[in-house]
Amino acid sequence: MAGNIKRHQVVIVGAGLGGLTAAAFLQRFGIDVHVYERAAELKEIGAGINLDSNAIRVLLRLGITEEELMEVAVPLKEVWEFRNGNDGRVLYSEPFKKEFGAPHVVIHRGELHSLIKSKVSEDAITVNHGCSNVEQDDEGVVITFENGVKVEADVLIGADGGRSVVRNAVVDTPPKMRFWAAMYRSLVPIDQVPPSERVPNRTAWLGSRHFFMRYPVSGGNY
Secondary structure: OOOOEEEEEEEEOOOOOHHHHHHHHHOOOOOOOEEEEOOOOOOOOOEEEEEHHHHHHHHHHOOHHHHHHHHEEEEEEEEEEEEEEEOOOEEEEEEOHHOOOOOOEEEEEHHHOOOOOOOOOOOOOOOOOOEEEEEEOOOOOEEEEOOOOEEEEEEEEOOOOOOOOHHHHHHOOOOOOOOOOOOOOOOOOOHHHHHHOOEEEEHHHHEEOEEEOOOOHHHHHO
């Protein structure tokens, strides 16, 4: 491999939740890791995410404190509540159980992303680098980016989403799947929500061919 190309022990393609989590853990073990992201900047995008107790235990091991988490997350009292979509009757509910060992929360994806990003050193993330090609030999991996830059790594981790270039370099491209469904997401300020519905539950109203779900995020502000 070329001697004038930057080399890392580990390169991660994709600075989403998975890529940054992997980078943060590798840094905690003193491993030289660098993350390359296609986007020009890392923004707080997305909507709500549900995090079970096992996921929270991972975040705590990452060094995120429960206090930091609770500034933006909402712990659930009912981890699931299903209602009839026509009349609102509760069909099933599952309360949070303390024996789970960690809270079960809902959180805005952007705020979760920022928390995890805070555990990765800034100089280990490079934006505006979309992966275009991957080549591997007995000495390691060469990653080529759309801007012509090349880097080398002992190990490459692909965290570059549904159109992953890294995955396609390892396995055959999977067949395209069609889902005849549409999903709409929105954030509603809490002061516009009826007081009776301002509850720390994850509730789904079920219909014959559709359903509606709501839960609080951003520390209960939405």
